[in-house]
Amino acid sequence: MRLLREAGHLVRVALVLAAGVVLFLIIRNAVVPKDFGRYGHFRPEALGVIRAHPVAFAGQSTCVACHDDQAKERAAGKHAHVACEACHGPQAAHVADIANVKPALPDVATLCARCHEKNAAKPKSFPQVVTAEHSGGVACNTCHKPHNPQI
Amino acid sequence: MINGVAGYMYPNEVELQWSLLIVLYPYITGLVAGAFILASLERVFKVEEVRPTYRLALLTALAFLLVAPLPLQLHLGHPERSFEMYLTPHRTSAMAMFGFVYLWYLMVVLLVEIWLDYRADIVHQAQTRTGVMRWIYRALTLGSQNVSPASRRIDDKVGYVVTVIGIPSAFLLHGYVGFIFGSVKANPWWSTPLMPVVFLFSAMTSGIAAVLVIYVGSSLLRRTRIDMRCLDAVGKYLFYTFVIDFSLEMLDLVHRTYEADESFRSLDFMVHTRLFISQIVVQIFLGTLLPLGLLAATQLVRFSDAIRRRIYVGASLLTLVGIFAMRWNVVIGGQLFSKSFLGYTTYKVEFAAREGLLPALALMILPFVLLLVLVKLLPPWQEQEVTEG
Known part of the structure; x- marks a missing residue:
């Protein structure tokens, strides 16, 4: 019990690190596009974005x-x-x-x-x-x- | 004919993709790893003589580590998304591993070790300072003002464990940077399994030299006595690591020369022409043999304190220049020749451009500004240490 009291500050460090990990995961979740990697190492929406480009060449x-x-x-x-x-x-x-x-x-x-x-x-x-x-x-x-x- | 290009060069090789900023990246991470390993000498290997540099080395490592990713981000451009390299690390590419390696080293190793070591000082400052600084220190205590001898003993033990984890982490950080180059199998100038090891030892050498210069410089600025026992010990370790580093580089050179594979004539030509000044003159003679000779002299001849001090500082400055030249020769040298082994291109540093000399100079000054702030916030000087309890 005494050890726990004396090491209380380490628990705080652990909590700060854990909060850091959570923050990392939250930001990561926000910036990584939805369904990333479904068809490979890219955004599935990228296919739609590319398809939506106007056709430039006649052929x-x-x-x-x-x-x-x-x-x-x-x-x-x-x-x-x-x-x-x-x-x-x-x-x-x-x-x-x-x-x-x-x-x-x-x-x-x-x-x-x-x-x-x-x-x-x-x-x-x-x-x-x-x-x-x-x-x-x-x-x-x-x-x-x-x-x-x-x- | 394209200006600056000679012989048979493939179109994608004419322009260098990795610029001066990519030279800075391994240089700065090397200083981090080297400074940390010097600090761990005192902590883990109980080399008491280097104690005056312990905290300074940790702060130096932190100041440079904070700047280490900036050259990469400036090189990548797109600041709105280049920071995502920390958030989206993955195992499939050596470069994408950076987020893991960096965050582990910064968050888990360096910050925790510094915090544990400084905790008593931080608590003391939180109790005695006033105004804004009081709140800053109170925030840094994380709400725990317990600095009883028992809690400090726990700090000491945990700090020791963190340093023990930190040594392989520092090796990992810089070995990783070397691996990025060493694993490029298409480039014979880089592709050698020795690359991570050479990078590691050159990192240790440059980091120790940087801390030595910063220690002497800060002592002169503060008009305090320089601990010659400490300086001798740091100088000795600088000499040892430099001998190992130089031996490894020569081993690589001898191996390449003896093996003389299909790339050898091309690389040999490059060393004698485009890289002659930066490799032979600056890296090997001025940046390696001269400081090694100076450091060897301090081990063999008994000089006065004043002369030894000058020799150590002179040798360290030359070492820092030499290791920078080594990074330059690796990064830039590796892109000057063609994969056809029949052509060569030229690299011209821009000045006030995104990847030019000006931002590079700013990035080299920035760690010293950060160090100044860190030193103000967390004074590393021994005479100001708070007694326990």
């Missing part, structure tokens, strides 16, 4: 449905496997309102260099140039056709 088949000439030209060249929207950007808005939403033409100076600027880390077989030396400021599409990039 290759939609572009080809109208732009037949460019599609044929592209399919015949080295850019056959580059999707339309990889260069022209997401075009779902254009498809939804063809009359009013017109896609802007890409800026070839930055667009082509994004893939074809010389970089030692790229495979040797991949066509790449030091653009400043190669064209001297002349736009790429002066010589190359973007849909079928032969000269």
Whole structure:
């Protein structure tokens, strides 16, 4: 009994620690989203949030449905496997309102260099140039056709 | 060609993801672990000579421990949710273990040990002070003003048990930080089982050096006598731990050199070029061999008190610089070369940016401000200790 009296302050420490643990669990419970981990290490609601995002890309088949000439030209060249929207950007808005939403033409100076600027880390077989030396400021599409990039 | 990049570098390696702040993180946790282990020398291993540094070491450990997670949070950004790393620890990732390791060490070990040790002082202050301070101390007593000899004996026993638990906890804290790097199997600069052990001993070395400098500095500021018996003992332990730390690092180096696996030529090139100043000059020569030589001299030659004092402080400051360079070389060095072993990138520290030099300096000053507050609140000086009963 005397030991318990003399060690009373330790009981208080234990209570403070226990209160800390409870507070930890309360805050944790508040910040960890409901049902976290039901399908894996993520919030199940995240799926709904992602699904609710507006669709930005129209898709290759939609572009080809109208732009037949460019599609044929592209399919015949080295850019056959580059999707339309990889260069022209997401075009779902254009498809939804063809009359009013017109896609802007890409800026070839930055667009082509994004893939074809010389970089030692790229495979040797991949066509790449030091653009400043190669064209001297002349736009790429002066010589190359973007849909079928032969000269 | 990208500026600062040479050779064959994969695109995701060009920019460093772990910045100066991630250099500070193991540095600061190392100081915590080292300071705590110095304190435990007195408590558990009964090294009476280091008693004047006991409480100072505990407060130093606490001040640095409070700052330890800040570099991580600043690095993560998103202050509105980065604090959740304490609340959502889990076992599946070494990094996500941080919440467990940190909270255990802070709450269960360090705070309880400091509270038990200071309890008589806190009660005394609660009874004698006035105004706001009285209420602060009364809150710190947790409502128990019992400081009878019997209760203090219980405190002493429990405190001893907490310290005994604390030693492996301090080892765990810093071993864990080393493990984070050592377990990255994709990075040959980091991936070695020796990493946690090297981190641990370098932590002990830097923590002991920091407490030595703080002890001498605080004695000079307070114009009190420096206990040379204590300083000699701390200097001796600094020397011992540093010898072990240096041996382990050399063992790692020799092992890498002899094994000379596919990464060796690349890493060797890096040490001779981009890391030459920070590794060879600052870490090994200025930060290791020079302080080790100075500390060895104090063990072999009989210097006067004044000279020994200067040697200890000089060696400790160099040690602190050397261990910082070691953290730099591990964290930054590990990201300067390509996994192709054929390319190298550059790290340029920003200044007034979220992960720049300015916040890093602020984070290194902050523990000293906290220490000042802690020292005011809980004076560690022996001459002010309250007699029991």
